[in-house]
Amino acid sequence: MPEQSMIAALRAGLREEMARDARVVLLGEDIGAAGGIFNATQGLRREFGEARVWDMPLAEGAIVGISIGAAMGGLRPVAEIGFADYLLGAMHQIVNEAAKLRYRSGGEWTCPIVIRAPYGGGGGGPDHTQNVEAFFAHVPGLKVVIPSSPADMKGLIKAAIRDGDPVIFLEPKRIYHDPVGEVPDAEYIVPLGVASVCRAGTDASVITYGAMVKESLAAAEVLAAEDGIQVEVVDVRTLQPLDFATIATSVHKTTRAVVFHEAVRFAGFGAEIAAFIAETCFDDLASPVLRVGARSLPTPAAPELERAVLPHAATLIDAVRHLVAY
């Protein structure tokens, strides 16, 4: 199998779906000749023509609102928003319109759109690194997907495009180029709603997603080598639908859980996972469910400051040690 980066796998997934389904069109700022800020759409206009890849005016609410209309008009729009922070300018269209169209029309109108956005840390400062997943996960009618590996990136974007409902597809931009990983040659999709156990373990479960999967795997190696602790790493892959069963099964086995994400810990999506575990696995738990996330601060631009706010492998290692020693 060929090795690919996340961004190459994304591009390949977009390309396959565009080739498969003529209704798939891309909309975004500077995604045509320029190929997008992170080159996700590079070459796609040349391959599929101008009518399939649209450079949009600088207005994120419009990109989403027009995508919603285009979906009702029979297309399968994939909207790129340059940074997830810009999604805030489209919240009314996403939350009040896209999420509710099917429900409010008794199923008569639907909104099969994908809204893709690079997100999270890795430089950019308070308004270009926000972890926005909690906003969307709370909204009935939206699906929320966050890939962590090249193979998942490709399989999940394809599933998202084929899905009949609005999907918020958040791409951890700091790992666009790393990890590189094997991506199957044959056609495949990764279904929404199925978590992945990335590493089996017996002593503690780390429930995570996105860029923190890589950090978790790194932490697991350290904990195995230095402490003899075998950590099981569960990548939820989709926040909505959330694969409760896989999480519960893992915690039942390990009796200990840390929920780990890059987003601000306070009222972050990790609270849902932790609250779920604390309720459902109460009798299994040997120690409290811990959460590791960012401090309650904007993410500063200077690398030294960003590191002081966002969590990383070392933060997780401390938490797991604390948990096992509890």
Next chain:
Amino acid sequence: MPEQSMIAALRAGLREEMARDARVVLLGEDIGAAGGIFNATQGLRREFGEARVWDMPLAEGAIVGISIGAAMGGLRPVAEIGFADYLLGAMHQIVNEAAKLRYRSGGEWTCPIVIRAPYGGGGGGPDHTQNVEAFFAHVPGLKVVIPSSPADMKGLIKAAIRDGDPVIFLEPKRIYHDPVGEVPDAEYIVPLGVASVCRAGTDASVITYGAMVKESLAAAEVLAAEDGIQVEVVDVRTLQPLDFATIATSVHKTTRAVVFHEAVRFAGFGAEIAAFIAETCFDDLASPVLRVGARSLPTPAAPELERAVLPHAATLIDAVRHLVAY
């Protein structure tokens, strides 16, 4: 002490602060002669003049964005948004601008604005009843306040207006007229960040806020009368800052906790409270921390359907019984 409704107490609070501080101005749609959709500002234009109460064009992003500018220009704007659902159209200004101004300017510019909005169930359907508090509680730089009684309404709006930072002030519209309650005559504020134990109890803690406080108190009476269960009801009053200590003290005493809000349970703010209790009070807990909230659906307009989606006293009673029997 005179008895007042929530809406009357709110109006009284606005009025006192406008009288006290000439920098306080009100901005919103139809708040002048019309007095706002729920009459929160009725009579204030007549009393304070046109320059203090502004009917704004129909654009919520503009109401917030202009308030932000006005705050930097030396005013203390209080913006009314007709329904909290319309706040989605101002998210970029609230989250990317208001919340970050002080931080990004190293404290040189500040944003002392209050954004008030009626919110939650009680009729209105999917786009006029949303419980939006989780969106804001997750954002560092914002404060989030939700009053549940007339006395708190007045004391909290006054504290919010005097606060030096942006405050999202969410008013449970279904209880604007009920409960009616005593409101002190003398000048007072209710400080942000201090929870209130509304009812003392020994057997279980209900952590709640907003319109669900009344439901909790009703449930507590039923549980006391029918089951001999003494429930302690904690109204957090402000979600950010959250009074962790009062919550922990209560759970330490009762050993059992239910977190109860009207918002969708999944990834709601209750998850934060539940995850906090599950972590911090692990050794105190006799049973799992339960959460009661709305189903993962938009809130339909028909009363029969709304009741099927939103939680109420009966839902809480079931949860407490389950918990105590655990």
Next chain:
Amino acid sequence: MRESDHDLLRWARIDARRLSLDVSREHLLRWYRQMLLARLVDDRLADLRAGGYASGGASCRGHEAAQIGCIAALSIGTDFILPYYRDLAAMLALGMPPRAIFLNQLSRGSDPISNGRMRPAQWNSRALNVISASGLVGTQTLHAAGIAFAARIRGEAAVALTFFGEGATSQGDFHEALNFAGLHHLPVIFVCENNGIALSTPQGTQMPVQHVADRAAAYGMPGVIVDGTDLLAVIATARDAFANARAGKGPTLIEVVVPRLATDAPDPRDPVLALRGYLLSRQDLTDAQDERLRADLGIMIDAALQEAVNAPSPDPATVAEHLFSDSGASSRKEA
């Protein structure tokens, strides 16, 4: 348009010849029937609200000719309609049955507009190509641009017709929608039903220009002002706009100037009276025929209302339906 302009405008100057419109008696009577139907249904809705049997929804009184004139120019089944809450007359003219309106107003389980899920008047009908209306003012303008965009890409003949009030033009969505539609010459018709007031806020407190149509130039599209109580003038204007849209000449912003009539008082600006007067003057209608028509419509409407009153409330067991598609791998349970 300033508030006072409403008084300066001269209403009810209906005249097919002046417009060089070739309309038959059958056409005129069909439109008159639509106007009357809208008025009579609107009256019933007002009664229901006054009686406390229903809440929500807004009267279309005064807007009938404006709405029906635009609908008269479209191609039903091909074109898309993106209405707002005030567009009762448009819905009835399209063929939405009064029964549906009443079931919706009373939030019945068999409400075909939203299954009892939305407040009244958030119109919707897949069969009629009416896009489900949001309760949020202005958002549909972007959806209209998106539908027209899809039609362009798919090579379909559809035109998107969207309605909104003058208050809605204060929203950024309006700007973004007109910009995009103008940029790509999309087949959209933006109809602003300018009644001079948004809830309590007069136009002069919303915008610094006299006419909404004055803004069309900023988007490279024609802006047309038309007396919205003159059915034939609206039809002529809308037909031009549709012809342009279908010919690939792009969008039009039509400002239909209308009065917001009180529900109870007769008004010289009333578009129904105006059309009636015109028909009488042409001898296309007699007083007796008019009475008969009203009586027939009244009987039909009352039957529809009775049916809705008797219809059962929504079944809570259905509340989770239609949140997501349940097709394929991503079907799911409620979280």
Next chain:
Amino acid sequence: MRESDHDLLRWARIDARRLSLDVSREHLLRWYRQMLLARLVDDRLADLRAGGYASGGASCRGHEAAQIGCIAALSIGTDFILPYYRDLAAMLALGMPPRAIFLNQLSRGSDPISNGRMRPAQWNSRALNVISASGLVGTQTLHAAGIAFAARIRGEAAVALTFFGEGATSQGDFHEALNFAGLHHLPVIFVCENNGIALSTPQGTQMPVQHVADRAAAYGMPGVIVDGTDLLAVIATARDAFANARAGKGPTLIEVVVPRLATDAPDPRDPVLALRGYLLSRQDLTDAQDERLRADLGIMIDAALQEAVNAPSPDPATVAEHLFSDSGASSRKEA
């Protein structure tokens, strides 16, 4: 403005007499010094970026006269400036020291612009009344309207001057801001630095009108187009706009048409060369004086850069500062 118009425009027609501008040699030399300073700092920033020592920020090359001309017309300390990332020349002209620019570009702990918290060029200075610039395109237009609104209510003389690119005008915020400012005749000056392109997207793919200024009419305000490479023309235009704003006559939309110059090649549209040519022609400057000025500025700039290079990185212990006010009852710990 379509892309090709840039070529059609005739640059560098600076002439004080044509504009009836009464400017002294001292004024001209001060402005020329500001233009040169901006150019030389911009060059250093380009070097830093090219060398991988810094990321972020955008060159102001070609925009200098446009920015400096507007700043020349304002009253420092009274008026507010709401810039965007491209406004380096405006900041320098206001008096922001090159040291601050470099500390900011290198995200040093003593960065006075954002304490190392923002990407470079999100300008800010309380002392200079520069409002902290967002990284989000277009949002500041509403803040400018809000500041002017506060000035109106408080009876202060302040004018809000805001800058943005032509791409920013696609945002709904732009529409809402101009609508509000026009509605209440607020003292705001909206300056669109139209360089014909937004990242990779030419103006012709953003909007269907030739000039951003064509949109001013939709907001009841004057829209003025000015050659942004002609410093004196910009000054004359900006002075008129400030005079109107101060006289209570409301906002102006100024479109300064500018080239986006490549960093390395000399260009006939270069506003610095244009002003230099004018000064030489007036014999207000000699080649030798020009060389001397550049050398002096270079030395000063290099010292500032060196100081910034040597400055320490931000101290992580300070990261939580300035999230909230810590005054009063609501002071709080991090959640």
